[in-house]
Amino acid sequence: MPGRADKDSKGTTASRRASARKSSRKASRRSETRAGRSYQHLADESNWVARSRRRSSAFPWEKSPGAALLVGCAVLLICFLTHPAFRVRAISVWGQKLAGPEEIASASGIEGRTIFQVNPGQAEARILTRCPSIEFAEVSSRLPNDVIIEVRERNIATVWETSGERFLVDETGLILVRGEIVGQSVLIQDQDGLQRQPGDWVSLDILSMVWELNRSMPEVNQFLYSEVHGVSILIPQGWPVYFGTEGDPAFKVGLLKALMADFRTRGIHPQYVDLRLDQRPAYR
Numbered sequence: 001m002p003g004r005a006d007k008d009s010k011g012t013t014a015s016r017r018a019s020a021r022k023s024s025r026k027a028s029r030r031s032e033t034r035a036g037r038s039y040q041h042l043a044d045e046s047n048w049v050a051r052s053r054r055r056s057s058a059f060p061w062e063k064s065p066g067a068a069l070l071v072g073c074a075v076l077l078i079c080f081l082t083h084p085a086f087r088v089r090a091i092s093v094w095g096q097k098l099a100g101p102e103e104i105a106s107a108s109g110i111e112g113r114t115i116f117q118v119n120p121g122q123a124e125a126r127i128l129t130r131c132p133s134i135e136f137a138e139v140s141s142r143l144p145n146d147v148i149i150e151v152r153e154r155n156i157a158t159v160w161e162t163s164g165e166r167f168l169v170d171e172t173g174l175i176l177v178r179g180e181i182v183g184q185s186v187l188i189q190d191q192d193g194l195q196r197q198p199g200d201w202v203s204l205d206i207l208s209m210v211w212e213l214n215r216s217m218p219e220v221n222q223f224l225y226s227e228v229h230g231v232s233i234l235i236p237q238g239w240p241v242y243f244g245t246e247g248d249p250a251f252k253v254g255l256l257k258a259l260m261a262d263f264r265t266r267g268i269h270p271q272y273v274d275l276r277l278d279q280r281p282a283y284r
Contacts, residue, residue: 086114095151098133133176162190173202191226205245212249244276
């Protein structure tokens, strides 16, 4: 019996081992099958994602005719707006007398642009900045390539002469342009020879004194100016009268007339008369 039991035990053990090997082989085949399917699924998914990215990165023009039409219209519009036929060729300037039409047209910055690139507000601002004689400017355009600039210039009040050049000055003291007024005008000669340019300013103290003196003495229209003596004149007898830049011009003219009457009576021929201080007139 013991021998038979041993045989049965050995047979059972062998059967168990065989069953275990079969189970292991089946599990291994199932794992391989599952793993193969998983790997294939992942590969297919990766390929699909790559293909989707390629499709999204390339614009599908064939599926978007509206976008293609829009781009085409934009290109045509750009060609139309920049066509040489619309390039500004004629700039008409109206209302100017002091500044030349070429100067005003150049100051506007319009030359060389197309009619669609003209910005009236910017052109007007450039004209006012670069042409001191212009007080008002209006820019308008007309197809296909005409521009009209209408200006109003400042009022000229006097002429300022310095270093051999003459400049026109308005009532605010702004130096407008080089030149002079044809006919009767008030002239101020700067004896210090300071350099001046259009756009610079002359002190209103100087101008106010000159204009008031001219009202009181209409026959005098030429005045001198220096930092030391202020405003002065040369009377017909050849000697200067210093008025300065402060005080009452009408009162000073009254003093001058009284002194000249006294000089004639007494036979005095002074070298100069100093009226810079109203209450302390002097002569030599």
